[in-house]
Amino acid sequence: MSALLEVDGISVSFDGFKAINGLSFSIGAAELRAVIGPNGAGKTTFMDIVTGKTRPDEGRVLWGETSISLLKLNEAQIARAGIGRKFQRPTVFEDQSVADNLTMALRANRGPFAVLFWKPSRDTARRVAELADEVGLADQTDRRAGELSHGQKQWLEIGMLLAQEPRLLLVDEPAAGMTLAEREQTTTLLKRLAQTRAVVVVEHDMDFVRRLDCKVTVLHQGAVLAEGSLDHVTRNPDVIEVYLGR
Numbered sequence: 001m002s003a004l005l006e007v008d009g010i011s012v013s014f015d016g017f018k019a020i021n022g023l024s025f026s027i028g029a030a031e032l033r034a035v036i037g038p039n040g041a042g043k044t045t046f047m048d049i050v051t052g053k054t055r056p057d058e059g060r061v062l063w064g065e066t067s068i069s070l071l072k073l074n075e076a077q078i079a080r081a082g083i084g085r086k087f088q089r090p091t092v093f094e095d096q097s098v099a100d101n102l103t104m105a106l107r108a109n110r111g112p113f114a115v116l117f118w119k120p121s122r123d124t125a126r127r128v129a130e131l132a133d134e135v136g137l138a139d140q141t142d143r144r145a146g147e148l149s150h151g152q153k154q155w156l157e158i159g160m161l162l163a164q165e166p167r168l169l170l171v172d173e174p175a176a177g178m179t180l181a182e183r184e185q186t187t188t189l190l191k192r193l194a195q196t197r198a199v200v201v202v203e204h205d206m207d208f209v210r211r212l213d214c215k216v217t218v219l220h221q222g223a224v225l226a227e228g229s230l231d232h233v234t235r236n237p238d239v240i241e242v243y244l245g246r
C-alpha cells in the first residue's frame with residue numbers, strides 16, 4: 001500500500017517541552033486509522049502539524065503521489081491540497097437549513113473569484129442531495145441545523161467537509177457526546193468513507209475504536225508506542241503500562 005501521508009521524524013517543542021518527539025508513521029490512500037494515546041500524548045499537535053497550524057522544529061510531512069512537502073504550504077493550501085479536519089465541536093450554521101449549510105460548503109470549495117459570481121444550479125442541488133444522503137441526512141435537508149441532534153450536527157459537518165472532496169479526513173473524537181445509536185451510525189459512516197479516502201480518527205473511547213475495526217496507532221510522549229490491531233496493541237506491555245501502570 002503506497003502512502004498518502006508520510007510523517008517522518010517530526011519533533012516540536014513548546015517552551016522546551018517536546019510535545020512531538022521524532023514521530024514517524026504513514027497513512028495509506030484508502031485507509032481507516034485510529035490514533036489513540038493518553039492525555040498529552042501529542043494527538044492534537046500531530047493534527048495541528050499535518051494541517052499547517054503548527055510548524056515542526058524538524059522532520060518531514062510528505063503528501064500524495066509526488067511526495068510534496070506540506071511544510072511548505074499554509075493552512076488554506078493544505079486544505080485545498082485535500083486534507084479536511086473535523087474538530088470535536090460541530091461548527092455548523094445553526095440558523096441555516098441542512099441544505100443551506102451543505103450549499104455554503106460547496107460554494108466555499110470554489111476559488112475566491114468563482115465564489116463572487118456563484119449561483120446555485122441544478123448541479124448544486126443534486127450534489128447537496130448526494131452529500132446529505134452520504135451522511136445519513138437525506139430526510140433532514142429542510143430542517144434548521146440548530147434543531148438537529150448532536151450526532152446529526154456532526155454528520156452534517158462531515159458532509160460539509162466532503163463537499164471539499166478531501167483525500168484525507170482527520171476526525172477528532174467523533175464519539176464524544178453521541179448516543180449509542182449515533183455512535184453505531186458514525187462507525188458505519190467512517191468505515192464507508194474510508195473505502196475511497198483516508199480517514200484518521202483520534203479517539204479516547206475504546207469501544208468506539210473497537211467498532212472501527214482498523215489499524216491503531218498508539219501515541220505516547222509524542223512518538224509511536226505501538227501499532228497494529230486494537231487487540232495487538234492492548235496486549236503490548238508498554239501500552240498497558242502507559243494506560244494502567246501509573
Ligand SMILES: Nc1ncnc2c1ncn2[C@@H]1O[C@H](COP(=O)(O)OP(=O)(O)OP(=O)(O)O)[C@@H](O)[C@H]1O
Binds near residue numbers: 018044
Ligand atoms: N501551544 C502549546 N503550548 C504549550 N504546550 C503545548 C501546546 N500545545 C500542546 N502543548 C503540550 O503538548 C503536549 C501534547 O499535547 P496534545 O494536545 O497534542 O496532546 P493530546 O494527545 O491531544 O492530549 P488530549 O488527549 O488531552 O487532547 C501536552 O503536554 C500539552 O500540554
